[in-house]
Amino acid sequence: MPLISLLEIIYLIITTFVVGYIFTSYIPQAKRIPSEDELLAKYQKKFFDWDELKFTMLVAAPGIILHELGHKFLALFFGLTAVFKVFWFGLGLGVMLKLISSPFLILAPGYVQISGNPSVLESLLVAFAGPFVNFLLWLRSWYILSTKKNMKSRTVLALTLTKQINMILFFFNMLPIPPFDGFQVFFNLYKLIF
Template sequence: MLISLLEIVYMLITTAVIAYIFMDYIKLPTAFFQKPKFDWNNFKFAALVAAPGIILHELSHKFTAMGFGYEATFNIFLFGLFLGIFLKWIKSPFIILAPGYVAIMGAQIGIQNSIIAFAGPFVNLVLWLGSWLILNKSHKLKRKTALFLYLTKQINMILFIFNMIPIPPFDGYQVLSGLIRLF
């Protein structure tokens, strides 16, 4: 099975938590002038902007591992989700977000480990550069579309750079480790 029902539930929970965390940072232009309250439009906009980079990142790890013949499952990381919510509640100026991970059964060897590890950040790189390219080549974007692309670009740039840091537990460490084992 490509994706189990439980994984779909985990992705929906992850998306909802990401949207909740980001909805006060990522607002539609009209929302800046509204009284503070739960705004479903900001929630949906935050989900559309922030969640794809995270969910697609993890699914890329999963499907790449499956392509090599491994069993891979998307899981939520409750501590990471609750840490993100807690930081929002205390109005932290920064966000630490580790909402989920892909458990891969079996030992990946050398270059396979590097490819599986790089698959997630590669999605962020594509979303970052794709958004950047559209923003720079399209001159008649609607304001909401331009905002969506700008925020998608920024979030995925940060996710790519952050995930490629070559220290444990980041993907960059797994990429580098696999490449070193290759030689």
């Protein structure tokens, strides 16, 4: 069995584009002087801005995609079967909220379906793997912002947004209520201790 199937790759690409689209207009763009072509394009009616989509995919999608892959690859490491699935309702809800210009965002684009017979410790670690990826992305962005100087404003913006998004994803996913990862983490931790 391959580490990742062609269908999963297609699902990850779809999720990346849809998450990027959902985050357009929620994520500010770096301020810069537009080129002549950009000024002309600004006045042309377009469904959406490709540059904005690329930027939002760059800052928003990795936290979500890598979170799910964290669950998947650790489950595979433990000998379990793990498959990434698109949660079509969650993607659709996110798109709908964007289309109606909702001031808040609900995003549940996908999940990893795990089968097998994991131990309590394995279940705890697999559940924590996703939020841990967000924690690492948050710390990495914070570290780069704290130590590197003379970065372009767009790079600073991308790192700042990556830091904020992954901090929110970490804390949100660690809530100890179903269906969040935190519920499985704390439930299995309780089973380990007691």
